[in-house]
Amino acid sequence: MKQVTLIIALLVTTMTFAQNKNAKASMEVDGVCGMCKERIEKAAIRTKGVKSAVWNVDTHELKLIYDERKTDLKTISKNIAAVGHDTKEIKATDEAYDSVHPCCRYRDKDVVKDHEGQEKAENKN
16 A cells, blocks of 8 residues: 555655656747737736747747746636637637727738738838
């Protein structure tokens, strides 16, 4: 009986130490502009355990550093979807999506096209 208890205690200890307090990950998050960037990064950072969140407007990649002992990617995705942005794992509800500024409506092809036109104009200058 003592051996079984010891083995269970070792497994629990090993699993606890196996979690990384500075895990790095990236995920795709839909958005189109600087306002989206601010909203996405803020939602990620407000997730307990997230230490760094940087979203790239051009690639839609959110790079994260987070404590695996306090959160996971699914929780981070849920919090981002709650402010209106789709991730590969979780789609924002229509209500959350409708709450974003009209220029941030990444599901609207015309809005996306407008932002692409702005980027080309900015790159010429």
